[in-house]
Amino acid sequence: MTYRNESAWIQPAAPAAAPRTTQARTTAEYRALDAAHHIHPFSDMGALNRA
Numbered sequence: 001m002t003y004r005n006e007s008a009w010i011q012p013a014a015p016a017a018a019p020r021t022t023q024a025r026t027t028a029e030y031r032a033l034d035a036a037h038h039i040h041p042f043s044d045m046g047a048l049n050r051a
Contacts, residue, residue, distance in 0.1 A: 025033075039048070
């Protein structure tokens with residue numbers, strides 16, 4: 001038995017793209033996250049840890 005004479009070939013399933021689990025963020029949201037979590041080299045780490 002040969003499959004080459006068949007009119008249709010069975011192809012392996014293509015991997016489906018993973019569904020997106022997060023929404024795209026706006027520039028303003030990224031800026032707010034950056035401002036809330038940015039640490040300067042001369043930050044007082046003790047004060048930050050107490051906060």
